[in-house]
Amino acid sequence: MVFMGDRATLLKTGRFARGHVHPEEKMADVAFVAATAQYNDIIESAETAECAASVESAESVETADGVENAEGAETAASADNAESEARHRRAADAGDTASMSVLGALLLRRGDLAGAEPYLRAATADGDRAAANNLGVLLHQRGYPDEAAGWWRTAAVAGSAAAAHALGRHLRERGDEPGAEYWLRQSAEQGHALGAYALADLLEHRSDVGAERWLRAAAEQGHREAAYRLARTLERNAADADHDAFGRAGLGPRDAGRAPDPAAPRRPAARKDDGPVAGPEPSRTGEAEQWYRQAAARGHRRAALHLGAILEQRGELKEAGRWYLISAKAGEARAACALGFLLRDAGDRESAAVWWLRAAQDGDGNAANALGALHAARGEQQTAERWYRAAMDAGDVNGAYNLGLLCAAQDRTAQAEQWYRRAAYAGHREAANALAVLLLQAGDPVGAEPWFSKAAEAGSVDAAFNLGILYAGRDEDRTALLWYERAAAAGHTEAALQVGMALLHHGEEREAERHLRCAAGGGSAEAAFRLAGVLDSRQPPPGPPALGEPLPEKTECEEWYERAAEQGHRRAQVRVGMLAASRGDVESAGRWYREAAEAGSRNGAFNLGLLLAREGSEREAALWWTRAAADGHGRAALRLALLAARRGELAEGKRWCARAVELGPAEVAERAARLREALHQELTA
Numbered sequence: 001m002v003f004m005g006d007r008a009t010l011l012k013t014g015r016f017a018r019g020h021v022h023p024e025e026k027m028a029d030v031a032f033v034a035a036t037a038q039y040n041d042i043i044e045s046a047e048t049a050e051c052a053a054s055v056e057s058a059e060s061v062e063t064a065d066g067v068e069n070a071e072g073a074e075t076a077a078s079a080d081n082a083e084s085e086a087r088h089r090r091a092a093d094a095g096d097t098a099s100m101s102v103l104g105a106l107l108l109r110r111g112d113l114a115g116a117e118p119y120l121r122a123a124t125a126d127g128d129r130a131a132a133n134n135l136g137v138l139l140h141q142r143g144y145p146d147e148a149a150g151w152w153r154t155a156a157v158a159g160s161a162a163a164a165h166a167l168g169r170h171l172r173e174r175g176d177e178p179g180a181e182y183w184l185r186q187s188a189e190q191g192h193a194l195g196a197y198a199l200a201d202l203l204e205h206r207s208d209v210g211a212e213r214w215l216r217a218a219a220e221q222g223h224r225e226a227a228y229r230l231a232r233t234l235e236r237n238a239a240d241a242d243h244d245a246f247g248r249a250g251l252g253p254r255d256a257g258r259a260p261d262p263a264a265p266r267r268p269a270a271r272k273d274d275g276p277v278a279g280p281e282p283s284r285t286g287e288a289e290q291w292y293r294q295a296a297a298r299g300h301r302r303a304a305l306h307l308g309a310i311l312e313q314r315g316e317l318k319e320a321g322r323w324y325l326i327s328a329k330a331g332e333a334r335a336a337c338a339l340g341f342l343l344r345d346a347g348d349r350e351s352a353a354v355w356w357l358r359a360a361q362d363g364d365g366n367a368a369n370a371l372g373a374l375h376a377a378r379g380e381q382q383t384a385e386r387w388y389r390a391a392m393d394a395g396d397v398n399g400a401y402n403l404g405l406l407c408a409a410q411d412r413t414a415q416a417e418q419w420y421r422r423a424a425y426a427g428h429r430e431a432a433n434a435l436a437v438l439l440l441q442a443g444d445p446v447g448a449e450p451w452f453s454k455a456a457e458a459g460s461v462d463a464a465f466n467l468g469i470l471y472a473g474r475d476e477d478r479t480a481l482l483w484y485e486r487a488a489a490a491g492h493t494e495a496a497l498q499v500g501m502a503l504l505h506h507g508e509e510r511e512a513e514r515h516l517r518c519a520a521g522g523g524s525a526e527a528a529f530r531l532a533g534v535l536d537s538r539q540p541p542p543g544p545p546a547l548g549e550p551l552p553e554k555t556e557c558e559e560w561y562e563r564a565a566e567q568g569h570r571r572a573q574v575r576v577g578m579l580a581a582s583r584g585d586v587e588s589a590g591r592w593y594r595e596a597a598e599a600g601s602r603n604g605a606f607n608l609g610l611l612l613a614r615e616g617s618e619r620e621a622a623l624w625w626t627r628a629a630a631d632g633h634g635r636a637a638l639r640l641a642l643l644a645a646r647r648g649e650l651a652e653g654k655r656w657c658a659r660a661v662e663l664g665p666a667e668v669a670e671r672a673a674r675l676r677e678a679l680h681q682e683l684t685a
Contacts, residue, residue, distance in 0.1 A: 092119055097126040105134050113138055129155045133163040145170060156183060161192035169198055177202065188214055193221035200226065219291055224298040231291035231303065238288065296323060301330035308338060317342060328355065333362035340370060349374065360387065365396025372402055381406065397423050401431040413438065424451065429458035433466065445470060456483070461490040468498060477502070488515060493522030500527065509534060520560060525567035532560035532572070565592060570601040577607060586611065597624060602631040609639065618643065629656070634663030638672050645679060654679045 085106060091099035104119035117138055123131030136151035149170045155163035168184035171177075181202055187195025200214035212233055218226035289310050295303035304327035311320035321342050327335030336359035343352035353374055359367035372387035384406060391399030404419035417438050423431030436451035449470060455463030464487035471480035481502050487495035496519035503512035513534055519527030535557035554562075558579050564572035577592035590611050596604025605628035612621040622643055628636035641656035657679065660672035 092122075097123050097128050097131075100126075101128040101131040101134075104131060108134055108138055113142060124151070124154075129158045129160050129163075132158075133160050133166070136163065136166065140170075156186065159190075161187045161190035161195055164190070165192055165195035165198060168195065172198075172202060177206075188217065191221070193218045193223045193226070196221070197223050197226045200229075204229075219294065222294075222298070224295040224300045224303070227291045227295035227298075228300050228303040228306075231288040231295065231306065234288040234291070235306070296326070299330070301327045301332040301335065304330070305332050305335040305338070308335065312338070312342065317346075328358070331362070333359040333364035333367065336362070337364050337367040337370065340367060344370075360390060360394075363394050365391040365394035365399060368394060369396060369398050369402055372399075372406075376406060376409075381410065397426040397428045397431075400426070401428050401434070404431060404434060408434070408438070413442075424454070427458070429455045429460040429463065432458070433460045433463040436463065436466065440466075440470070445473075456486070461487050461492045461495075464490070465492050465495045465498075468495065472498075488518065491518075491522070493519050493524050493527070496522065497524050497527045497530075500530065504530070504534070520563070523567075525564040525569040525572065528560045528564035528567070529569050529572045529575075532557045532564065532575070535560065565595075568599065570596045570599050570604060573599070574601055574603045574607060577604070581607075581611070586615075597627070600631075602628040602633040602636070605631075606633050606636045606639075609636065613639075629659060629663075632663055634660050634665060634668040634672075637663055638668050638675075641672060641675055641679075645675065650679050650683050654683070 085103065088099040088103045088106075092103045100119040100123035104116045104123060107113075107116035107119065117135070120131045120135040120138060124135050132151045133155035136148040136155070138148075139145075139151065140148035149167060152163045152167040152170065156167050164183045164187035168180045168182075168187060171183065172180035181199065184195050184199040184202060188199045196214045197218035200211045200218060203214065204211035212230065215226050215230040215233065219230045289307065292303045292307040292310065296307050304323045308320040308323035308327065311317075311323065321339060324335045324339040324342065328339050336355045340352040340355035340359065343349075343355065353371065356367040356370045356374070360371055368387045368391035372384040372391065374384075375381075375387065376384035385403065388399045388402045388406065391402070393399075400419045400423035404416045404423065407413075407416035407419060417435060420431045420435035420438065424435050432451045432455035436448040436455065439445075439448040439451065449467075452463045452467045452470060456467055464483050468480045468483035468487065471477075471483065481499065484495045484498045484502070488499045496515045500512045500515035500519060503509075503515065513531065516527050516531040516534065520531050535555070539555065539557070558576065561572045561576045561579065565576045573592045573596035577589040577596065580586075580592065581589035590608065593604050593608035593611060597608050605624040609621040609624040609628065612618070612624065622640065625633075625636040625639050625643075629640060637656050637660035641653045641660060644650075644653035644656060654676055657672045657676035661669045661676065663669075
């Protein structure tokens with residue numbers, strides 16, 4: 001961090017204690033008071049801007065802005081200022097100390113060091129505190145820091161808070177931290193905003209808990225960088241978690257062998273030391289948000305970025321976009337990237353691409369990744385690869401991971417493995433998981449296991465689930481269950497299903513139900529079906545409603561069956577059809593049986609045949625029974641045998657009896673054998 005800039009601070013106008021003042025000097029004092037009223041705000045604003053630039057590591061543009069604002073103030077009233085300057089010059093040339101000090105400060109602000117120096121030296125010799133301080137500024141700008149420090153010390157001893165601040169900064173740059181702390185504390189305790197900020201910076205560097213107090217003091221006086229850093233401190237304390245604002249999804253076993261949708265780039269991960277913090281409750285970020293607002297309103301582009309992130313997290317997307325836009329226009333690449341994601345989510349991919357391009361050209365790797373994904377979705381593989389490489393060049397390891405995904409999608413397995421390895425060695429957990437998947441598919445479980453372990457230990461939920469699969473394949477069920485439980489605890493749907501099924505197998509129905517509910521709620525059709533089965537086993541089967549009674553309401557288990565059925569689960573579709581038939585709802589039963597049968601369910605085909613046969617549609621029923629019997633359904637074969645026997649097609653009936661005996665189960669085989677014997681006797685009679 002730079003503690004002393006090329007241009008030091010212009011300090012407020014003030015004076016040493018003076019002796020008896022002649023009447024003529026009193027008149028000069030009147031002129032001095034008037035001049036102070038005109039110039040004090042200008043000098044103070046220049047001081048604030050320039051010191052902020054020299055002490056702070058970021059927002060260095062403040063120095064130039066502060067000087068320009070001061071000059072702009074002079075220009076706005078150029079006629080009055082010119083007249084006032086002429087008046088001060090006449091008074092200074094006549095020996096008025098106050099006018100010499102004001103005129104010297106004005107010339108110093110303009111950069112006229114040669115013109116300012118004699119006036120400042122003369123005013124300093126007469127005991128003017130501000131002149132001594134500004135003389136130090138002039139000497140520092142000329143490259144005489146030690147002589148400058150001498151004059152700052154003189155002014156600081158006389159009570160100048162601004163000089164104490166400048167001296168403290170000088171001493172810190174020289175490595176004298178105790179001396180720096182002494183003078184910065186003197187400045188801060190006198191209410192000097194920049195002194196408070198510099199003291200906070202020094203204390204924070206030493207991890208001193210007192211830093212927050214002085215950041216707050218500086219922020220309350222309008223110091224924008226202090227407001228920003230105070231907000232960062234409050235937000236980090238509130239979050240109390242060690243994770244990034246923007247998560248990343250990885251390649252799980254359910255996606256093994258194929259890349260996630262490249263058209264859906266992820267939110268940018270923030271810098272470790274300066275990223276938006278995720279995790280705190282909205283109420284706990286309230287104070288941080290207020291300070292971000294104060295800093296952002298004063299033009300702090302990173303504060304605007306963080307404010308936008310808080311608002312986006314809260315769902316206030318319109319205002320979030322406004323702050324992202326302000327920050328992006330001020331040159332913050334991460335804000336341009338975040339704005340691109342907001343526009344993408346709103347469906348405006350073209351505008352999103354414009355902002356991503358702007359951010360990527362400014363070196364933002366996340367934006368380069370987003371552009372790569374956008375071009376990959378359009379089938380522009382070469383352009384996508386170029387942007388992924390740009391992301392890598394920007395230091396974003398996601399670029400290598402995305403290159404691996406791109407190569408895997410094109411079946412360029414060797415190149416995919418190369419990129420996955422590069423990202424995995426750099427600590428990318430999902431790349432490690434993807435690399436392990438490739439190795440496992442290539443028949444190298446020994447090589448895959450350490451990468452799965454590394455990814456899982458780094459927090460990859462998919463890798464933990466994959467380890468469960470790996471150990472289950474080795475019949476190491478206890479170890480597999482531990483990894484499934486770990487993944488399930490992190491919200492992995494398929495892992496929760498596996499845990500639920502294992503617990504059911506061991507008779508722990510209540511605990512199994514909890515995991516099945518989690519998996520079913522996460523969208524697993526199989527979990528919904530098995531949960532429905534658990535609930536179904538606890539209630540007696542419903543009987544048909546009596547005449548005149550309304551149809552009974554659906555039970556919870558039927559609702560879960562229906563949820564699974566709506567997701568295409570064939571066994572659930574058959575079960576929903578059976579429950580509907582038991583309630584007398586033949587229409588719904590037929591619809592679900594048909595849907596299951598058309599999806600390839602032999603039970604669905606058999607039950608649909610039964611329903612059609614009862615309604616007199618034996619020909620269509622025979623078609624569905626034939627399909628079920630061809631898929632190995634013994635009862636369907638027996639039904640076809642009976643149907644053929646009724647029609648007098650004895651040979652056909654005997655053939656279906658033989659098929660039913662072959663398919664079973666035992667009860668069906670026994671009945672089919674008796675029927676076959678009867679048909680044989682009939683044929684041989």
